Amino acid sequence: MKSTASVPMFIDIPMIKPDAKQGGEDFWYDNTQADALNLYAKQYDPTTLKVKKTDKETGKALAGAQVLVTENTHEEQLKKVLPELLAAIKKQPKDAAKLVEQYVPELKTGNYAIRKTDKSGEATFSSDNAGERFMTPGHTYAVIELAAPTGYIVEPQIQDVELSMEKNPADSSLIQGQGKADFIDYDELQVDKSVTIGDKTYGAGAEDGGDTEQGVAKGTTFQWHINSELNQNVDTYSQYELVDTLPYQNDWRTMTLNLTYQDASGALKTTSLLQMTANGMNTGAGTTYTTNQNGVNGITYNAATAPTVTALGDAMTADGIELSGSGSRYAVKDGKLDASQSVADGTIMLSVTENGRKQLATKMAELLASGAAKDGTWQLSWNLDVVANQGTQPGEMVNKVDLNYKTAFDQDTDSDTAKTFVKGAGTPTIHDTPTKGGGVLPYTAGVMGIGLTILGLLGLAHLLKKRRAED
Structure with missing residues (x-):
């Protein structure tokens, strides 16, 4: 015989026989030959699998991500349902385990485990824990991020991790399994709106801010600014669009797009990208336009009203965007709004x-490769x-x-507003009526006793403001 160090074992001793009937004589295991419980010792090798979660652009450790580990024999089934499973968990993160077993019936308690990353961005799976005793050194396991931390976007990916067989540094006679997986996430995208009057900008970095000091008058030229976040994996998106609701009192002349x-x-x-110039826009006529020669969103292409798009460098060509929309609609009578x-x-x-x-990607x-930029927040700057x-x-x-943006499996939205006012009008009173969906009905502005109904555009979809919480 060869003497080795003792190896720990988990022994779960059932007291009730699995096929027993309540009240029956053979209900319990006991020390008789007929009802004896035989135990056979099995070599137990400890294992540890660590999952690290970080921000893709800043490297910041992220807490709160839900991670699943299971035998890779279930990987094919998981791949089939992963987009739908992740979308369901995003809506009900507290029911992750229930949803996993619903979408993959082969996964039951004892052959998978779910843990959350801590403040250091780590989740540790260990066979010392009751839920992870299915892990064995030398075997390969599937690791999946089920839910991203608040303010981040989870991607549908599966990592295969082999628990390498290594000798325990404290005792070379013991074998242990070691494995590690790294998951990185991009944050949810945000958009910011501001306005420049003269040489002063208002509302930048603020939610629904704007100018309450200067105001504008008829014929005043000024700028609206839109800064929308961009992630380095934008090339994997199937949608990235900005929808601007331009007040009926404004007509746009030129626009620029920068990175x-x-x-x-x-x-x-x-980095300058594109310049756009309006063509054939009759003020107040509600003129529609698009650069898409096949038409889009019910708008027919018309060369006379299609904006001109010009590249300002070699970073993006004119076909890198599509523009569409309509001018404001109003009528003037005797120099006043009809x-x-x-x-x-x-x-x-x-x-x-x-x-x-x-x-863009x-x-x-x-x-990044040239050292001209560092990892961090990227933005499209759209100036009107x-x-x-x-x-x-x-x-x-x-x-x-x-x-509005759509990733490989999910879609999300963000919105912001900025405002100014008409000079000499005093401080207007705005009455907003919330809809059941959280939007705003057409509103009434009462100024100097005059009631003026302004039709507000609700946008293309129900949009809720979301601000990133990194903690």
């Missing part, structure tokens, strides 16, 4: 095409040069933007 990032020192830099006619805000949709998403990779048109009347001008 904004941080250089090695942390200073903000920009209250008997309908009023409607204008809309502008800027959709980054598949080619544009690939070009390529440009970001180039900037507008003029207060003939329909400008006393009241607030509120500009709303929606960011």
